[in-house]
Amino acid sequence: TFELMRKRKLVAPTVQMILRRNLATVHTAEDYFTAAAHPVVMRGDDLRAGRMVAQAAALSADAVPPMVRLSVLAEGFQRTAGLAGQSELLFDTPQALARTWRGPEARREMVVSTAGTVDPNGRNLTFSWHLIQGDPARVQIEPLDEAGQTARLRIDWHDPWTVPVRLDTQEPGQRQLSRVDIAVFADNGASLSAPAFISVDFPEHQIRHYAPGPD
Helix, strand or coil, X not given: CHXXXXXXXXXXXHHHHHHHHCCCCCCCCHXXXXXXXXXXXXXXXXXXXXXXXXXXXXXCHHHCCCCCXXXXXXXXXXXXXXXXXXXXXXXXXXXXXXXXXXXXXXEEEEEEECCCCCCCCCCCCEEEEEEEECCHXXXXXXXXXXXXXXXXXXXXXCCCEXXXXXXXXXXXXXXXXXXEEEEEEEECCCCECCCEEEEEECCCCCCCCCCCXXX
């Protein structure tokens, strides 16, 4: 199994999947598609090494998951936007697309594809897209084909928001967030992949007001 992963350059993605599936905050299969498995920062005491080793030992070569590869087919983010005329395109890698919202628009769209994803054992793949961080009322994910290989993402402007966090003290804490994260998973029928991410950051120093216009 390890030789296959090494040859196909899948060691790190597979370890990422195993780590995230076995965090102490993940209790059900559905939790793997939520922020419980994909926090912005992982706590060291949430790692469960014993469970990770057990899943790794049970993984057969024909069940190794692929690495999701993303590509942008169309988008509304621009290379020059906002008052400073800076780029909204932070970076594109096979597993992460990052944008920052500088322009005045109230809504942005992206069409993203996973067509470059290949299963190491030639299995058929299906894909699922999940909002990990952000307001569900302001994010729409529309798969454009039966396998979920391509999806249209519609994201409305987000003002900064706060979420509760666990601290090392007894008192609960809060963290301010200003980024939407959408995760994409591949399923080969035997294993789920590690997530690939589309992230959109919102400037926290701006105050915006949107309202319906005549049209």
